[in-house]
Amino acid sequence: SPCHVLSRTDGEWRHYCSTKRQRGGFEMILQALYEYYNRSKDHLPAFGRELKEIGFLLVIDKEGNFVRFEDCRIDKKHAKKFLVKKSVGRSSAPVANYLYDNSAYVFGYSDKGDADKYFKVFKDKVSEVCKASSGNQDMMALCQFYQSDLDSLLSTLKKDPLWPEIEKNLNKKYSVFSFRIKGDDKIIAEKEELLDLLTENNDREEQICLVSGARGHAVETTTATMIPGSQATAKLVAFQVKSGYDSYGKEKGANAPISEKAEFAYTTALNHLLASDSRNKFLVGNRTFLFWASKDDEAGRQAEESIFSMLGFSDPEDNPDRRIEQVRKVFKSIYSGILKTALDDKFYILGLAPNSARIAVTYWAEIPLKDFAERINRHFEDMEMKGGTKPYFGLHSMLSAVTLGGKSSEATPNLPEAIVKSIFQGLPYPYTLFAGCMRRIRAEQNIYTGRAAIIKAYLNRLNDNEQKIQPMLDKENKNQGYLCGRLFAVLDKIQEDANNQHSIRERYMNSASATPATVFATILNLSSHHSENLNEGRKIYFEKLKQEIIDKLPAEGFPAHLDLQDQGRFFVGYYHQRQEFFKKNENNNN
Numbered sequence: 070s071p072c073h074v075l076s077r078t079d080g081e082w083r084h085y086c087s088t089k090r091q092r093g094g095f096e097m098i099l100q101a102l103y104e105y106y107n108r109s110k111d112h113l114p115a116f117g118r119e120l121k122e123i124g125f126l127l128v129i130d131k132e133g134n135f136v137r138f139e140d141c142r143i144d145k146k147h148a149k150k151f152l153v154k155k156s157v158g159r160s161s162a163p164v165a166n167y168l169y170d171n172s173a174y175v176f177g178y179s180d181k182g183d184a185d186k187y188f189k190v191f192k193d194k195v196s197e198v199c200k201a202s203s204g205n206q207d208m209m210a211l212c213q214f215y216q217s218d219l220d221s222l223l224s225t226l227k228k229d230p231l232w233p234e235i236e237k238n239l240n241k242k243y244s245v246f247s248f249r250i251k252g253d254d255k256i257i258a259e260k261e262e263l264l265d266l267l268t269e270n271n272d273r274e275e276q277i278c279l280v281s282g283a284r285g286h287a288v289e290t291t292t293a294t295m296i297p298g299s300q301a302t303a304k305l306v307a308f309q310v311k312s313g314y315d316s317y318g319k320e321k322g323a324n325a326p327i328s329e330k331a332e333f334a335y336t337t338a339l340n341h342l343l344a345s346d347s348r349n350k351f352l353v354g355n356r357t358f359l360f361w362a363s364k365d366d367e368a369g370r371q372a373e374e375s376i377f378s379m380l381g382f383s384d385p386e387d388n389p390d391r392r393i394e395q396v397r398k399v400f401k402s403i404y405s406g407i408l409k410t411a412l413d414d415k416f417y418i419l420g421l422a423p424n425s426a427r428i429a430v431t432y433w434a435e436i437p438l439k440d441f442a443e444r445i446n447r448h449f450e451d452m453e454m455k456g457g458t459k460p461y462f463g464l465h466s467m468l469s470a471v472t473l474g475g476k477s478s479e480a481t482p483n484l485p486e487a488i489v490k491s492i493f494q495g496l497p498y499p500y501t502l503f504a505g506c507m508r509r510i511r512a513e514q515n516i517y518t519g520r521a522a523i524i525k526a527y528l529n530r531l532n533d534n535e536q537k538i539q540p541m542l543d544k545e546n547k548n549q550g551y552l553c554g555r556l557f558a559v560l561d562k563i564q565e566d567a568n569n570q571h572s573i574r575e576r577y578m579n580s581a582s583a584t585p586a587t588v589f590a591t592i593l594n595l596s597s598h599h600s601e602n603l604n605e606g607r608k609i610y611f612e613k614l615k616q617e618i619i620d621k622l623p624a625e626g627f628p629a630h631l632d633l634q635d636q637g638r639f640f641v642g643y644y645h646q647r648q649e650f651f652k653k654n655e656n657n658n659n
Contacts, residue, residue: 124243133213148243285328299423456648471505550635554642
């Protein structure tokens with residue numbers, strides 16, 4: 070569909086077609102969501118409908134008598150979803166939803182009190198639907214139910230065995246109530262013959278929609294699209310009232326017209342992507358990242374599933390090696406052309422964060438799918454590190470490597486977006502990731518696969534034209550930091566084999582990585598004493614290895630100081646040499 074922008078000249082709207090460069094970033098987000106709805110509409114609610122979590126049903130008989138409450142909760146956080154009329158937008162004035170709502174509206178009960186006015190509004194709505202339904206039996210039974218006064222009704226409901234649970238969970242997201250006639254398998258609010266009643270007649274002037282470019286009735290306010298950590302009323306698009314931003318006498322949504330159909334499409338798409346069971350999102354701390362392909366074809370579906378596996382899926386029973394290998398395979402297939410794509414196929418990533426009553430957009434990227442596949446493949450190559458038992462390609466694993474206790478949620482707020490940007494846009498990894506990794510190594514004297522991979526990836530991207538650090542031991546690497554790290558690993562291994570201790574690593578690793586000249590004379594001397602406890606064959610092996618490494622160092626000896634990048638190479642050299650020892654042990658065992 071064409072992209073459109075609105076311009077105001079002499080108080081009138083002027084409409085013209087724009088190029089992609091002329092469009093605003095936020096319009097691009099809305100249009101991408103709008104297009105996602107249109108390509109997925111076969112399995113998303115039709116215009117004016119919504120899949121709503123409803124936690125409890127009031128079961129009534131055909132005469133309108135209350136029978137019982139029915140529990141529709143799935144677990145402590147979620148309830149069964151029903152296809153009902155879209156929920157209404159609310160401000161200060163009470164407005165009832167269509168045959169479903171919270172306890173204050175449906176039966177006049179609230180833990181905050183003052184629910185009478187809400188109950189009356191809902192009761193009037195039921196009466197209005199009943200009059201428009203031309204004698205529908207279900208609506209007649211529901212109207213009969215509301216013939217009782219509020220006190221009598223509440224007295225009856227409170228006798229139900231489920232009442233204590235209802236009272237305890239009044240403020241939960243799923244604490245929504247609707248009705249079912251005893252013996253029916255559908256609730257009243259989702260019956261097709263009732264859903265099209267009370268269609269609102271919109272007599273407002275049609276305007277050109279900023280999202281679709283088509284003429285339509287503009288919405289005044291937009292639908293809530295709650296994300297984790299936000300208020301229930303949080304919206305992606307909101308308009309301040311009387312704040313100085315209104316122009317030409319226009320109010321609320323009229324300042325940036327979005328048609329009802331476009332607003333429905335993008336909010337429905339957004340809520341679908343945000344659903345608890347969505348495979349198009351991943352969470353890091355209070356950040357929510359959504360991703361989707363522009364086309365619903367084989368390449369698009371596999372790309373979405375692969376990103377979910379790589380960044381969002383965490384199952385302790387899953388085989389991470391097999392899963393990551395499948396992700397590699399998918400993106401290699403897309404980039405090589407085995408999985409067919411078109412030039413205009415795109416991949417979108419949207420980062421969101423809670424912000425008071427609104428939702429803040431923290432990240433947005435629109436990338437050609439083939440370019441995106443190339444960047445993911447590059448990330449795999451940069452993070453590849455031989456040894457260890459777990460692949461450290463995922464965002465959570467990278468964040469866990471640089472946080473105390475390995476909790477990815479404890480990462481600094483801007484770090485997840487920075488890493489995502491590096492992966493998805495092929496940029497250098499953030500310095501804060503590298504610095505955090507170095508701090509954790511110094512604090513714990515623990516260099517495992519993930520941390521070594523982060524240092525390697527950071528340095529290789531930062532120094533794109535210099536000698537690359539390899540995924541495994543590189544005997545041709547003559548960097549002083551790398552050689553010092555290898556030598557330190559040899560001395561640590563000698564002590565481990567001789568005395569089953571690591572006091573050299575615990576006491577000297579940090580200073581050896583920063584100022585080798587002040588430390589290595591001491592630990593080489595200690596190593597000579599440790600070697601005395603080894604058999605002759607091991608003694609000769611370690612002596613040759615030490616000499617091989619020392620011969621590659623400059624004639625003037627160990628460097629007095631290593632800069633931060635070479636300190637990182639020290640730790641990678643240490644890791645590589647340690648892994649080589651394990652590899653030799655495996656070969657000997659075989």
